[in-house]
Amino acid sequence: MSDTNQAPKSAAATHEDAxxxxxxxxxxxxxxxxxxxxxxxxxxxxxxxxxxxxVLTIDGEVVLDAPEGMELTHTEVGLPRYRRQFTLSKELDAGKVKASFEQGVLTLRIPKAEHAQPRRIEVQVV
Amino acid sequence: MYYRSMFPRDLLAELERLQREVPQTVEPGPSIRGQKRGYPALNVGGTPNAVEIYAFAPGLDPATLDVQLEKGILTIAGERKAPAVSEQATVHIGERFAGRFRRVVSLPDDIDPNSIVAKYRDGMLHVSVQRREETQPRRISIQ
Structure with missing residues (x-):
């Protein structure tokens, strides 16, 4: 599994994509x-x-319950969106991904495909 | 980071990572990496009758969150546990914050310390402090 996020193409990347x-x-x-x-x-x-x-893509949109007419005076989270992509290795079974999402933390479990699971080989004593 | 030196990897991949990370470090780009800005990240806003503080603090037990207001200083403190890692597991990427944290915000003078509401939802703590009524702008009618 590797991180395959592209560097931002330019500062002028379309706002929607940021x-x-x-x-x-x-x-x-x-x-x-x-x-x-x-x-x-x-x-x-x-x-x-x-x-x-x-390619696994995680995409999430932030929802702030801001009262009407609120003006932000200090901003550390400047965009209302998260995105990240990962390339899954062939060993992983993308069809069996289990996901849970609780209090802003996403947990994904991606099992290895059966052929990639470690196997214990019995050593026979002759 | 520590784990990187432990697991030397493909040079090209490392270069690519550098290319991606350098602009984020140098420019005030779109990043919320806790290490750079502290955990939790804060957004603060205001309306004429309230001050709103948003703390992006995912994965906490609200019971362990400590929010205090003393003499106009709002303190948000707590602890976030690292995920359990079994002995056989390898950590490939470890960017998420873990440990104790504390962030302090100085609030304006006109707030009412008795009307403060804190909510925790979707990993975000929202603290709303009302401003005192007598300090709110009023239109004075001319007789």
């Missing part, structure tokens, strides 16, 4: 990969996950 890169943790164990991503402010129905070919 998105924040959410911080992630990626852990691998014998059975597969676990990915955690921080997407604070994204309600469940505004999160989209999809796998196309071997």
């Amino acid at each position: 998105a924040l890169l959410p911080p992630v943790d990626v852990l691998e164990d014998a059975g597969g990969i676990t990915l955690y991503a921080d997407l604070p402010g994204v309600p469940k129905d505004r999160l989209s996950l999809h796998v196309e070919a071997d």
Whole structure:
């Protein structure tokens, strides 16, 4: 699994396309990969996950419940959108991804395909 | 970062990563990496009758969040636990914040310390502080 985010093409990238890169943790164990991503402010129905070919895309939209006429005076999160893409290795079974999303933290579990699972080979004593 | 030196990788991939990260570090680009700006990231806004503080603090148990207001200083503190990593697991990317945090915001003088509401939803803490009524602008009618 590798991170395949393109560098922003230019500062003038279309505003709609601009998105924040959410911080992630990626852990691998014998059975597969676990990915955690921080997407604070994204309600469940505004999160989209999809796998196309071997590219996994995480896309989320921030919803602020701002009162009418509010003016931001200090901004650290300057865009209302998160996006990040990962290329999944062939070893992973993209069809069996399990996802959960709780309090802004996305947890994805991607198991390794059966042929890539480690197998224990019995050593016979003759 | 530590894990990178532990797992030397493909040089081209590293270059690509550099190319991506350098502009983010140098320019005030679209990044919310907690390491650079502190955790949680804060947005602060105001209306004529309230001050709104948004803390982007994903993955917390609201019971462990400590929000205090003292003499016009709002403090948001707490702790975020790192995900459990079993001994056989390898960490490939570790960017998310873990540990204790504390952020402090100085509020304007005209707020009412008795009308403060804090909500935690979708990993975001929203603190809303009303301004005192007597300080709100009033139109004075001319007789």
